[in-house]
Amino acid sequence: MNTDIPTDVMTIREMCEAYEVTPRTLRYYEAKELLTPIRIGTRRLFTRRDRARLALILRGKRFGFSLEDIRQTLDLYDRDGGLTAQRQKAYDLAVKRLAEMETQRAELDLAIADLKAELADAEAKGLVPRRAA
Amino acid sequence: MNTDIPTDVMTIREMCEAYEVTPRTLRYYEAKELLTPIRIGTRRLFTRRDRARLALILRGKRFGFSLEDIRQTLDLYDRDGGLTAQRQKAYDLAVKRLAEMETQRAELDLAIADLKAELADAEAKGLVPRRAA
DNA sequence: CGTCACAGTGACGTTAGCGTCAACTGCTCT
DNA sequence: AGAGCAGTTGACGCTAACGTCACTGTGACG
Known part of the structure; x- marks a missing residue:
């Protein structure tokens, strides 16, 4: 009973500044199913979950893991x-x-x-x- | 007064088996000036120095450093x-x-x-x- | 209503780090 | 001398992880 939009979402620009990545990178991660931002029309809104995942992604990258490696373990962090x-x-x-x-x-x-x-x-x-x- | 060939050298095959890399990789590293094997005719002979460097290279890679990053620091390990x-x-x-x-x-x-x-x-x-x- | 800045979508370009193949070149062994 | 085999040199191919560009869509604003 809570199908509406979370309040603490961020636009792609906000994400980019917060995590020092480019829009291209975020869209790429979405295409690769590492992130699943909400779509309002065509626009993206990144949730708390996306942010947590992004942090994990960037961390993983620094340790030399590939995006595919990272993708496969990210699900573990899902609380559902x-x-x-x-x-x-x-x-x-x-x-x-x-x-x-x-x-x-x-x-x-x-x-x-x-x-x-x-x-x-x-x-x-x-x-x-x-x-x- | 010791310009001759070191005795403890290894062929490319021996190197590959010892370090689990392909010949292509070793040649590539040489092209990128990470290794400088002795050339006998066209053949390569890898010295103790090359082996030390290769070990450092492989280690660096595991930490996510680029070959170029690695190349630039390798010289520090040269004893000369x-x-x-x-x-x-x-x-x-x-x-x-x-x-x-x-x-x-x-x-x-x-x-x-x-x-x-x-x-x-x-x-x-x-x-x-x-x-x- | 025009425009303007931002967001999105292909689609092609780029770099690193090798893989793969073809066509030699020497040994070495018979 | 011929066969075989390890080694070499281009040259082209390929994947990951984006960059860049051209074009479209759209909500806000004077």
């Missing part, structure tokens, strides 16, 4: 939660992603340590005047 | 170390990359925590029978 097979699959995938991310975290720690060592070495050799905290 | 402006630039860039990686680490921790919470929530709702350690 039917006990569908769809959702079960999303869950399974998410478990795998979690493992990947933890692996990546370990690797990242290693890479950071390595890089720090290289920098320290370069400094020790007197190559640079940098002050590292 | 002239005090060139080149090297100074590599150092400066590396400092920036380090900051990026630490940001990424923080985000990754957040993302992991989020995802774990979602999974726990899904389990609590009885959506799945998974046993998480």
